[in-house]
Amino acid sequence: MREWVSLHRLTSLRVGGRARFLASPDSADRVIALLSWAKREGLSRFVLGAGTNVIFPDPGYDGLVIDTRRLTGIRMSGTRIIASAGEPLARIAWLAARAGLSGLEWACGIPGTVGGAVAMNAGTREGETADVLSSIEAASPSGPIRLDPGELRLGYRESAIIKGDLPIVVTAATFELTRSEPHRTVELARRLIAERRRKHPTGPSAGCAFKNPSEGPSAGELLDRAGCKGMRVGGAYVSELHANFVMNEGEKNASEVLELLESMQKRVKEAFGIDLEPEIIVCK
Ligand SMILES: Cc1cc2nc3c(=O)[nH]c(=O)nc-3n(C[C@H](O)[C@H](O)[C@H](O)COP(=O)(O)OP(=O)(O)OC[C@H]3O[C@@H](n4cnc5c(N)ncnc54)[C@H](O)[C@@H]3O)c2cc1C
Known part of the structure; x- marks a missing residue:
């Protein structure tokens, strides 16, 4: 178990402050022990895989992050x-x-x-x-x-x-x-x-930022038609290749990524009256 560990290296978007506790269990028994410990201590907990669909906020996470990547076989x-x-x-x-x-x-x-x-x-x-x-x-x-x-x-x-x-x-x-x-x-x-x-940009991202609506054009099409390609907040920007990909040139800049996501949502709402639902998980 480590304390005050920087989380930005554990996410594909390279964002996030520090975790109060980070554990990397290598067996199911150790995971169970960690869950019991967190419960006893009254700590909230977040389960982390490869961090390819997660945003940790800049202030970090005041609880236990369980990194599952050592559960192998x-x-x-x-x-x-x-x-x-x-x-x-x-x-x-x-x-x-x-x-x-x-x-x-x-x-x-x-x-x-x-x-x-x-x-x-x-x-x-x-x-x-x-x-x-x-x-x-x-x-x-x-x-x-x-x-x-x-x-x-x-x-x-x-x-x-x-x-x-x-x-x-x-x-x-x-x-x-x-x-x-x-x-x-x-x-x-x-x-x-x-x-x-051919279709997806390369570089730090979390894949598609928003889910496709249940009917009609895809989230990518809506974002493109709403003029989101190239939008930028600091180091975070919308890919020119795929409007549903938020890329990041920065580091530890979750607030920029979150502000950009909000602006994209707003543009689609204003243009088409559609509320896009985020696909990326924001750890609170
Ligand atoms: C370039 C790129 C392309 C992508 N393309 C796709 C795509 O085509 N389709 C698609 O579906 N996704 C895509 N994604 C998103 C992402 O890869 C998937 O959602 C992936 O399944 C997330 O896995 P992860 O291990 O990174 O989970 P994380 O991002 O670490 O976590 C995601 C969520 O799962 C929970 N979680 C993780 N592991 C566990 C566990 N062991 N037990 C309980 N909860 C857990 C976390 O708490 C969190 O809520 C893409 C991402 C990138 C960066």
Whole structure:
């Protein structure tokens, strides 16, 4: 356990002040012990994966941040992959593709951990975590639990975990895939990655900033038509390639990123009367 640890290096946007406590447990038992400790001490806690969809505010986090990236291990059994929460999602997606197991090709280009993908129900137009998730193991203050996907209430980039209704730490996930041919699955993964490279900017970001509305144009189209490309607040700016990507040239400048996100939302509201919902999680 470390104290007063700078969080900006742990997020892809490079923002955030310091955490009062940061722990990097390497087993589910240690996660459970940490949850009990935080409860006893009356500390709030935040579960961190690879930090590719998170903004920590500039004043930091006055509680316990549990960094899950040391929860590692992957097992393959027939058409199943059982992966610990800290494993990179793309690693298991590539393992599956090379083994000719289909269902996770869309994930080969997505940053983040397995635990983050479950909590966010990460996905693309080609598929999402919920399509292939068979069960999860998790830590709660009262001990280890096993849950079916239905109990997680996975929706479009949301879950009962994200909503705060299920205060657990995902420690492992089992994915059920479909038997195919390696040349097909690898070819599909490569094609999807090439498409992403064409459409997505590179550099510090947190991926898409806002969710797509349930109908009509995508968030990216709305932001583009509202003239958001190139908007800037300090080091934070909207990509010229994709209007739903907030990029960051700065560091520890969460307030600039948050101000920019608010201005983008406002422009779309003024232009189209639509309230865009953030996809990025702001840790409070
Ligand atoms: C360049 C780029 C491209 C992206 N493209 C996509 C995309 O195409 N599709 C997509 O869906 N997302 C995309 N993202 C966003 C992000 O990669 C995903 O949301 C990813 O699943 C987040 O995983 P993470 O490990 O980084 O989670 P974090 O960002 O660390 O956390 C996200 C949320 O999940 C919770 N969480 C994390 N781990 C656990 C756990 N073990 N147990 C309980 N809760 C947990 C956190 O508390 C937080 O609320 C992109 C991001 C970037 C930077």
